[in-house]
Amino acid sequence: MFSAVFWSVPRALRQSAVNPLMRGLMVFRGRGSALQATVAKPERERNGRDESGFTRFELAFVLGALAGLGLVIIPALADANLRSSRVICANNLRQISIAFQRWAHDHEDQLVFEVPVDAGGTRQHALASNVWLHFSWVSNELSSPQWLVCPNDDGRPARDFGGSPEGGYLHPDFANRATSYFLSHAFTPMPAAIIAGDRNVLADGPVGCSRFLSASRALVRASSSPRWTNGLHETSGNLLRADGAVEQFSSRGFSRAVFDAHADNGNLHFITPR
Numbered sequence: 001m002f003s004a005v006f007w008s009v010p011r012a013l014r015q016s017a018v019n020p021l022m023r024g025l026m027v028f029r030g031r032g033s034a035l036q037a038t039v040a041k042p043e044r045e046r047n048g049r050d051e052s053g054f055t056r057f058e059l060a061f062v063l064g065a066l067a068g069l070g071l072v073i074i075p076a077l078a079d080a081n082l083r084s085s086r087v088i089c090a091n092n093l094r095q096i097s098i099a100f101q102r103w104a105h106d107h108e109d110q111l112v113f114e115v116p117v118d119a120g121g122t123r124q125h126a127l128a129s130n131v132w133l134h135f136s137w138v139s140n141e142l143s144s145p146q147w148l149v150c151p152n153d154d155g156r157p158a159r160d161f162g163g164s165p166e167g168g169y170l171h172p173d174f175a176n177r178a179t180s181y182f183l184s185h186a187f188t189p190m191p192a193a194i195i196a197g198d199r200n201v202l203a204d205g206p207v208g209c210s211r212f213l214s215a216s217r218a219l220v221r222a223s224s225s226p227r228w229t230n231g232l233h234e235t236s237g238n239l240l241r242a243d244g245a246v247e248q249f250s251s252r253g254f255s256r257a258v259f260d261a262h263a264d265n266g267n268l269h270f271i272t273p274r
């Protein structure tokens with residue numbers, strides 16, 4: 001405030017402040033007014049005010065405030081980034097759900113891995129333990145392979161559903177490497193059944209499977225209940241249910257969701273791309 005008042009005073013008047021006579025007059029006439037600031041200025045100069053008008057204390061204060069602001073803003077940006085990647089991932093799973101449902105619409109409302117090969121699906125196909133097979137089966141409905149990669153995963157999306165080494169989803173350089181989501185089947189059809197989700201699920205072990213030939217198993221309340229490993233989304237992940245709902249779960253919530261959705265024995269059969 002003081003410095004703002006001072007520098008708003010015309011230069012000639014400021015220079016006149018060095019005149020002792022004038023200084024006394026101004027102190028006498030201007031006590032408590034803006035003019036008082038003009039007479040105090042030379043003393044402050046001796047006390048360390050530099051050419052820029054900042055004292056060292058003011059400079060330190062400003063730098064400290066900026067540093068403090070950084071401590072607030074940087075974690076907030078990181079948090080926003082984390083949230084946006086979860087949102088993109090959830091949208092990917094919604095697109096996958098729409099593709100599965102479109103395909104099911106022409107196949108008596110059954111998911112592609114529930115329909116036997118001779119009826120046009122992938123159930124017990126010779127390659128059925130590969131996640132990429134099922135996604136490639138619904139490629140017409142999916143339109144783009146970009147939906148198959150979580151933004152936090154290290155894989156790069158394929159360019160199209162062809163077999164080209166330059167970006168074809170069917171090429172081994174892409175396929176499972178260009179896929180971030182596991183697939184799972186319900187033992188009995190129910191809307192809350194989990195059918196897909198972020199791939200980093202902890203498995204109990206391999207198991208023979210009537211849809212995927214062989215799958216990984218996650219059993220609730222076994223030695224290792226279903227949970228996320230060192231996650232794509234830290235300690236949580238996204239799950240897609242048969243009715244199209246996409247929800248984000250912590251490891252504990254994941255375990256609960258498997259128990260609720262596969263309530264017969266809390267048993268999840270799933271195949272992961274990696």
Ligand SMILES: [Zn+2]
Pocket residue numbers: 089090150151152198232233238
């Ligand atoms: Zn994800």
Ligand SMILES: [Zn+2]
Pocket residue numbers: 185208209210211212215269
């Ligand atoms: Zn199974």
